[in-house]
Amino acid sequence: MDFNLSEEQQMLQDTVARVARDRYSFEQREQFYLSETGFSREFWNQLGELGLSAVPLREEYGGFGGSGVDSMLVMTELGRNLCLEPYLQSQIHGAGLLQQLGSADQRGQWLPQVATGELQLAVALEESQSHYLLHDVQSRAEAVEGGWRLTGHKCAVVGGHSAGLILVSARTAGGALDESGISLFLLDPKAAGVRRRDYPCIDGPRACDLYLDGVVLDQNHLLGPAGQALAALRYQQGRAVAAQCAEAIGNMQEAFSLTLDYLKTRQQFNAPIGKFQVLQHRMADMRGELELAISMATLAACIADEPDSDERSRGLAAAKFVVTRAARFIAEQAIQLHGGIGMTWEYNLAHHAKRLVMLSHQLGDDDHHLQAYADLMRNA
Structure with a gap:
């Protein structure tokens, strides 16, 4: 097996390393940490301008169509420079879920904005009792006329404090620990009934706890078939x-x-x-x-x-x-x-x-x- 990087991959690695080295000194990071967003909006926008935000996304949505190795090159350099931006949560985890579960209309509406960095995603899957089990979901989604009503609590949503859309798992059927009946929704954090409690994590990035009190979403905000998201x-x-x-x-x-x-x-x-x-x-x-x-x-x-x-x-x-x-x-x-x-x-x-x-x-x-x-x- 050939482990040497291709010419394009070497250029990608060099670009991320140069941008992070020039724009993310340790002293600058401390300033970003103390800012209102907890990271550098300027650096996030620059990742978008250079096409680095688009690396993990498919080409039909303005992405680079990068592989897991391409994402590895980006993440290694961001880790080396202690970057605070929620790249993993938005561009890899959140965008990946939207690409896999979203309808053609949903992908076409939101993924091009994610690829440019204009829209930031976050993923809210953990609950206080779940302890890494993705099927341990107690947040509920009840079908109502024209959509769904969400109730529950999500914790430790990294990047959720600044995300434009949050992907939230909720149970639409079954009981606790059932592997069926889990659905995924796109949530506007500014919607009525949503409350966020923001806080800095001990290692630098910021997160939030998400409280859902009868949040009503229309049918377009359900990703994939109901109850089949696990x-x-x-x-x-x-x-x-x-x-x-x-x-x-x-x-x-x-x-x-x-x-x-x-x-x-x-x-x-x-x-x-x-x-x-x-x-x-x-x-x-x-x-x-x-x-x-x-x-x-x-x-x-x-x-x-x-x-x-x-x-x-x-x-x-x-x-x-x-x-x-x-x-x-x-x-x-x-x-x-x-x-x-x-x-x-x-x-x-x-x-x-x-x-x-x-x-x-x-x-x-x-x-x-x-x-x-x-x-x-x-x-x-």
Whole structure:
């Protein structure tokens, strides 16, 4: 198998790296974090102007028609620079659900706006009791004349505070934990009966809790057949997992580089501490974990867009498990090797470490994906 990037992929990677490096210094990121939106609107618009927002979307909707590897290249560079923009939630996860479940009219109406960055999406699937289970949905959607009435509560909607449309899962039939009866709706967060509670996450991005109190939506805001959304939710979460693994790789590579530079410059006993053999061994362990994580993230990117199958699901679960364990190990080792400075707010390593820890808990933690992998192996 040839793992070399094509000329177009190399150009894509170089473009994202250059834009993020020029427009997203650590000091600028701190300003974006404190802004009203919690990220840079200017940077988001520039991603659209350069066509980078269109990478994961199909060509018929103004997209680039990029593969999972193309998305990996974008997400790795965004992760390396600690970018706060909800690219994964909007361009990969949300747009993927809209492409898979939306009707021709729905896709034609909204996806071109997503491709240019004019419209930002968010995905509201988690509830306080669900613990990564996409079929554990207690929010309800009741059929009414001309549409649906939604009631319920969604939590930890990353990017939901600034999204123009939010994709919300709700139960239209069945009881708790039934795999059938789950539907997906496009929600205007400014609609009557919608309340958002916004807050910053510990690792930088912002999120919101979503409260739905009898929100009435017309029939055009239902995506796909009623009660049959779960398969698409699982498939597109797999694509989001692959992109998240790529983002974690960028963070890990930068954390490793920062730690290596620190060991080369920090003096103790009249010598750089990087000359101490025990610290060299720890750096070697970090490098080994990083290389293993890169291999698994690459595998996830290669299979992310394949047709749904147990083999695809096993590969994605294994990748998330390995990357999550490596991310936590590298974050902890980097902090230990830096000492106290590694925990200071003014030093970007602390922010990479926090981001890596939080990524390991989003879209399923390592225990969740290990159990999923084991269940799929038993079914093989």
